[in-house]
Amino acid sequence: MRGVVHAACPHDCPDACGVLITIEDGKAVRIQGDPAHPVTRGFLCAKVAKYLERVYSPDRILYPMRRVGPKGTSGPDTFARISWEQALDEIAARFRQIATEFGGEAILPYSYGGTLAVLNGGSMDRRFFHRLGASRLERTICSDAGEAGLKSVVGVKLGTEPEQFAQARLIIAWGANIHGNNIHLWPFIEEARRKGARLVVIDPYRTRTAACADWYLPIHPGTDVALALAMLHVIIGEELYDADYVARYTLGFDALRAKVREYTPEKAANWTGITADDIRRLAREYAGTRPAAIRLNYGIQRCENGGMATRAITMLPTITGSWKEVGGGLQLSTSGAFKLKRSALERPDLEARTGSGDRPPRSINMIELGRELNERRDPPLKALYVYNANPAAVCPDHNAVVRGLMRADLFAVAHEQFFTDTCDYADLVLPATTFFEHRDLQTSYGHYYLQLSEQAIEPLGECRSNVETFRALAERMGFDEPCFRESVDEMIDLALGAEDSMCSAISRERLQAEKHVRLPFIPLANSGAEGEAFLPFAKGHFPTPSGKAELFSAELAAQGLDPVATFTPPVESRHGAAIGHRYPLEFLARKTDNFLNSTFCNLAGLQALEDSNRLDLHPADAAVRGVRDKEWVRVFNDRGSIRLRARVTADGESKVRAGVVAGALNWAKLAPGGQVNELTSDRLTDMGGAATFYSVLVEVAKE
Numbered sequence: 001m002r003g004v005v006h007a008a009c010p011h012d013c014p015d016a017c018g019v020l021i022t023i024e025d026g027k028a029v030r031i032q033g034d035p036a037h038p039v040t041r042g043f044l045c046a047k048v049a050k051y052l053e054r055v056y057s058p059d060r061i062l063y064p065m066r067r068v069g070p071k072g073t074s075g076p077d078t079f080a081r082i083s084w085e086q087a088l089d090e091i092a093a094r095f096r097q098i099a100t101e102f103g104g105e106a107i108l109p110y111s112y113g114g115t116l117a118v119l120n121g122g123s124m125d126r127r128f129f130h131r132l133g134a135s136r137l138e139r140t141i142c143s144d145a146g147e148a149g150l151k152s153v154v155g156v157k158l159g160t161e162p163e164q165f166a167q168a169r170l171i172i173a174w175g176a177n178i179h180g181n182n183i184h185l186w187p188f189i190e191e192a193r194r195k196g197a198r199l200v201v202i203d204p205y206r207t208r209t210a211a212c213a214d215w216y217l218p219i220h221p222g223t224d225v226a227l228a229l230a231m232l233h234v235i236i237g238e239e240l241y242d243a244d245y246v247a248r249y250t251l252g253f254d255a256l257r258a259k260v261r262e263y264t265p266e267k268a269a270n271w272t273g274i275t276a277d278d279i280r281r282l283a284r285e286y287a288g289t290r291p292a293a294i295r296l297n298y299g300i301q302r303c304e305n306g307g308m309a310t311r312a313i314t315m316l317p318t319i320t321g322s323w324k325e326v327g328g329g330l331q332l333s334t335s336g337a338f339k340l341k342r343s344a345l346e347r348p349d350l351e352a353r354t355g356s357g358d359r360p361p362r363s364i365n366m367i368e369l370g371r372e373l374n375e376r377r378d379p380p381l382k383a384l385y386v387y388n389a390n391p392a393a394v395c396p397d398h399n400a401v402v403r404g405l406m407r408a409d410l411f412a413v414a415h416e417q418f419f420t421d422t423c424d425y426a427d428l429v430l431p432a433t434t435f436f437e438h439r440d441l442q443t444s445y446g447h448y449y450l451q452l453s454e455q456a457i458e459p460l461g462e463c464r465s466n467v468e469t470f471r472a473l474a475e476r477m478g479f480d481e482p483c484f485r486e487s488v489d490e491m492i493d494l495a496l497g498a499e500d501s502m503c504s505a506i507s508r509e510r511l512q513a514e515k516h517v518r519l520p521f522i523p524l525a526n527s528g529a530e531g532e533a534f535l536p537f538a539k540g541h542f543p544t545p546s547g548k549a550e551l552f553s554a555e556l557a558a559q560g561l562d563p564v565a566t567f568t569p570p571v572e573s574r575h576g577a578a579i580g581h582r583y584p585l586e587f588l589a590r591k592t593d594n595f596l597n598s599t600f601c602n603l604a605g606l607q608a609l610e611d612s613n614r615l616d617l618h619p620a621d622a623a624v625r626g627v628r629d630k631e632w633v634r635v636f637n638d639r640g641s642i643r644l645r646a647r648v649t650a651d652g653e654s655k656v657r658a659g660v661v662a663g664a665l666n667w668a669k670l671a672p673g674g675q676v677n678e679l680t681s682d683r684l685t686d687m688g689g690a691a692t693f694y695s696v697l698v699e700v701a702k703e
Helices: 051-055 084-102 124-132 144-154 162-167 183-194 224-237 243-249 253-260 265-272 276-288 306-320 342-346 366-374 398-405 466-477 488-495 508-514 554-558 619-625
Strands: 002-008 018-024 027-033 065-067 079-081 107-110 136-138 170-174 198-202 215-217 292-296 329-331 363-365 383-387 411-416 428-431 440-442 449-453 516-518 585-590 614-617 632-637 640-647 660-664 697-702
Touching (some): 018 449, 027 051, 065 084, 084 383, 084 411, 084 428, 084 466, 107 124, 107 136, 107 366, 124 466, 198 276, 224 253, 224 276, 243 306, 253 306, 265 276, 306 329, 366 398, 449 508, 488 508, 508 516, 614 632, 619 697
Parallel strands (some): 107 383, 136 363, 170 198, 170 292, 198 215, 383 411, 411 428, 585 660, 614 640
Antiparallel strands (some): 065 079, 065 428, 585 697, 614 660, 632 640, 632 697
């Protein structure tokens, strides 16, 4: 028997591709991009194109396993196979014992973007932990600073459709490696360039996208706020802004004008490393080219001032009126359009109250896991349940995280597809399905198409989805609420049932028939008929407290932040409080092109495309330290020390500028010289409580 099943890629990528999976006799034999999907357009990234290698890898975890060897190790003698019944009974017994002795808050769920599918990303799991009274997890590690900055101006996570980039005359990729991790936007950019558009890339690292740019501007890490404010200085000072749009649809322009007077291009040049002449040229080209689109990505918000950086950049299309034009505006995230009925999926009303009175369970920021596991808390963390995440690889201050995971009194469960770094510290490991093996609903943060992802094959071995696992755990715990017995289709129907939502006009049956459905924008004030270009803010209607784009924010003022915007150098930066410190180099703990955070790191076909045990080093910094290309070096600060092989190229070909070095994320067990997060800190961003992976100072020494 042969057939083709439509699914949707759930991995942490804005493209959320439509996928066609060919099945022969119950086995997947081919994967391809859906040619009918308006954004996927028939091709896949290098990672997902090799997905059969992932699904059928001999390294898949296929059965529940109990640790029999010491924590910190994995291998054939480290775990013993057990039944699902034994695993569920053990988890339920330990959770009951911990909750009785210490309270539900002593148990922490830990999950993030291993899947962005709606149900397996956050539904039955949230119900379970709410009902248990577990500590709440603040899931902030990736995007919350940028989202807070964006919403502080425009009120919602909406932006320019990817299809509209083909109409732009100028495109700025700001902290966005489109060619590496947003590849389905690239054909629209190339279409625009064939019609004469220019691509400008602003990035501290010479990415694949930067190498393709018409104009590449390397910027010092953490100084994007200063560049944006200097551009605003030029645009406002030379009256290049859209006075009518500003008057009608913005609040606080006079305060912005006063603020940016101090951010001259000359002053910004000192911070950013971009010349004053180039800053003026960039501002004039951006304001004078219509339409102009900005693709802003989350790289810029992984610094201590990440929220302010996103806020300042979001002001640019607001004062130029670029939101009015097809092919204008800005895209950071489109996820605000997918207003599903999350409360019905997650059931926060189930949350057990703890302590005295009506106090809700405590919240723990996922970035501070190392601190939380090692410090004395009341109650202490006694159990950790990890799914959709690999904190032993992706969490900052890696050494502190590992110390916490090594605690003999910590009961840890990992629900995984492979033996990741986190599994090395788990007491129980449960086998998880891939998206081939379960049914789900898929949104996007890079386009406006909702999709149903069909199950293509039966689960391998004894793998179970998050939904089925937490359903079974709820039964073991004796949770008898009807919501724990709802089927996948019933939950999809609940998710689509939000009032005043574009999703409510789309039924599960329609999704099943059409595979992908563009959100119907008719209910929004600025949209035309279904299928027309979506211009979310062409006529204002910003969902902010004032109803306008807030160039001055009373909410930020109430939080003790600058209500307009300001540049505060990161503490760990060349201009920060640590200037003159014994660690003079700014370190980018960057992502690779062919892995996705820590996903795909273990696949041989993708490992062959990466060399993640390298340190990019500018020739000037290498010369001072006597380092040559391919020599081993030690990269260190107070948090840790790792060993990498230097990559030193000619000045014009260097991936980094002088004063900056870069290493790539990998699994710790696949990084024999140490992993980059041994050097990063758990310091939080100015807004949103996100991670500061790119605000790190180090020194490099030749071995």
